[in-house]
Amino acid sequence: MIKISELPLIVSADQFYASKQILLVDVLYVGDAPRSMREYIKDSHGGFVYEKKTYMPITLTGNPESLIANAEKGIHFKFDKGFQNVYTLDGNLDAAIWHKKLYDLTDFVGSPSIGFEREVDFIIDRYLVNYIEYPKPPTKLLEVPAKMPAIGTKAMKGLKLVGK
Numbered sequence: 007m008i009k010i011s012e013l014p015l016i017v018s019a020d021q022f023y024a025s026k027q028i029l030l031v032d033v034l035y036v037g038d039a040p041r042s043m044r045e046y047i048k049d050s051h052g053g054f055v056y057e058k059k060t061y062m063p064i065t066l067t068g069n070p071e072s073l074i075a076n077a078e079k080g081i082h083f084k085f086d087k088g089f090q091n092v093y094t095l096d097g098n099l100d101a102a103i104w105h106k107k108l109y110d111l112t113d114f115v116g117s118p119s120i121g122f123e124r125e126v127d128f129i130i131d132r133y134l135v136n137y138i139e140y141p142k143p144p145t146k147l148l149e150v151p152a153k154m155p156a157i158g159t160k161a162m163k164g165l166k167l168v169g170k
Contacts, residue, residue, distance in 0.1 A: 007123045016108040019099055023070050027111035030066040030073060033133045034093050043089045054126045056134055063129050064093055065122055067111060101140040106132060
């Protein structure tokens with residue numbers, strides 16, 4: 007069993023593309039499911055409750071190209087009794103690195119099966135408690151000054167007005 011908290015965190019795009027296997031970790035909010043389904047997710051899929059809301063940890067593995075190719079398609083999670091939810095990665099690599107969602111699994115390439123230990127406290131701490139919104143780039147291309155300078159309304163200093 008692998009502890010996510012002990013895996014090398016990807017901190018740059020170069021490191022992301024140099025990795026042979028990537029692990030993406032995030033949480034899926036499932037609090038809108040019926041109570042029986044939330045209990046089922048907690049018991050069967052590693053779900054947990056934080057501040058009276060039910061979440062499920064998501065662990066996706068793949069090579070860098072496949073993660074980017076599937077980023078905006080959305081991953082459809084289907085549970086028993088007809089409940090389903092869609093998780094979408096926005097495709098912004100910088101934001102995924104900012105949120106500490108990517109880990110290097112290169113050392114485990116070729117392993118027949120990969121299992122992860124349940125680390126609820128680590129997941130809550132990293133992805134819910136200490137979540138900081140990714141800074142959005144400025145959207146303005148040009149900014150008009152608040153007060154436009156008036157041209158020709160003041161005499162320049164050091165020059166005298168020529169007769170009228």
